[in-house]
Amino acid sequence: MAYADPGAGAPDYAPCQYGASKLMFRGPPQRLDQPYVAMLGGTMTYGKFVERPYPALVAEATGRRVVNLGMPNAGLDAYLGDAEVLAIAAGAEAVVLQVLGAQNLNNRYYRVHPRRNDRFLTARPLLRALFREVDFTEINFTRHMLTELRKVSPGRFERVVAELRAVWLARMRELIEVLAVPVTLLWVREGQPLPEGELDMAADPLLITRTMLTALQPDVANCLEIVISAEARAQGTAGMVFSPLDLPVAQLVPGPAAHEEVAAHVAAMLTRTI
Template identity: 45%
Template sequence: MDGPYTACLGGTETFGRFVGEPFPALLEQRIGRTCLNLGSICCGLEAMSGDETLIELANGAEVCILQVPGAHSLSNDLFRVHPRRNDRFLAPTEMLRGLYPEVDFTEFHFTRHLLGRLHALADARFETVLDQLRNAWSERLQDLIARLQVPVVLLWLRYESGSKSGAPDALGTEPLLVDSHMVSRLRPACAAIVEIPVRASAESHELEDMLFGVLQQPSAEHLIGPATHREISERLYRALMDLS
């Protein structure tokens, strides 16, 4: 790219599904400099860390805004996910089969569905699952940040209630299985961490301001609306000004 720019790396919220102007576009207007939107629908840590072109584009920026991904969206010692659509469950490992020999894994197509079922079995084995996923998330995200040779602003869009994708309440809110302790451990590697509590459009009364077809409404209800994108852009603008 010609000229200085800010890279915005993340998932569905960064991409700005169902909104006319996602927060990278609004931030671009605010700072008067190109904000390259590298967000992608259902893009998690697996896709971000595995795309060398994405890393190269991020490293060409003056600063990289990195949306915190969920801990369920990467391949690990328990299961493999689709390399691009990281919400898709591909196959269990022998470790997971051994941990849950009674489970038929062929019935699962999404990691969230899988984890909800394993949690519903209500025994100590799920703690092993959580430990594996959270450890893998921490290691891979630290590695990704280390590969980014520019200042990184970590953007934690913390859903306050419910879930944008229908996960059982017991699994927590988006980004799934990520808590404040996990994020705070990344602070030394980041130029800044911007934590913003958000609500899905169905709860924030922004649904009528979103752009979607009739059949897409259930999906739109679980995502953030345009007013929230404006708030995110303003918070990021202040964070970038503090760094300058």
């Protein structure tokens, strides 16, 4: 069964905003005048196509208020550019920060949309000079753009990768410093990372290596590395809610069983540390 209800679309995400923030999050909105844990992250934190994403499951398991600040295809720049959301996260007892890919960042080579960081806006002169043969006018997304650059010249592409990884580390340290509360890095994967030097353009989070996470360990309270089990991956889209047209996208995101596994680990960590 590909979807829970053939006539259904996505779950009711009850989209909401907090204060003056222009960013949209999954609701229902949470009260901020009582102690809470803030969870920042991408598509999995938001809970695309699942009724109960892991932040909601963690709240149920621990009895703690959890503010879900995840966004589909999120990037660090969207968070760093929103003072309201930074203040909400900084007011939490603790922050769980899902490790995001390095592709959705402004850098010396290209610019991204200020809120939807997966949107490629324009190539900077440095990138146009490096890849003179590439027409950037038809490219709309960062992953697509990087995939094309790699096809054109793997060697020149590595210069862009080095830039993105350096910028990612700098922005991560900036975000952790601004929050000034205990931060747990949550690295969720579907398999073991490739050896250093190898790259899977379909990976999520993209361009992230264990060396990068190790470099951040002195700056955070915890690092939680979770590999989704083969059993959970084998369930595919079972239990997910989406329209038939969304099947190709739904097949790429974690389902309810994966959320349950992540929630169990996160809940246990929060119980030990708060």
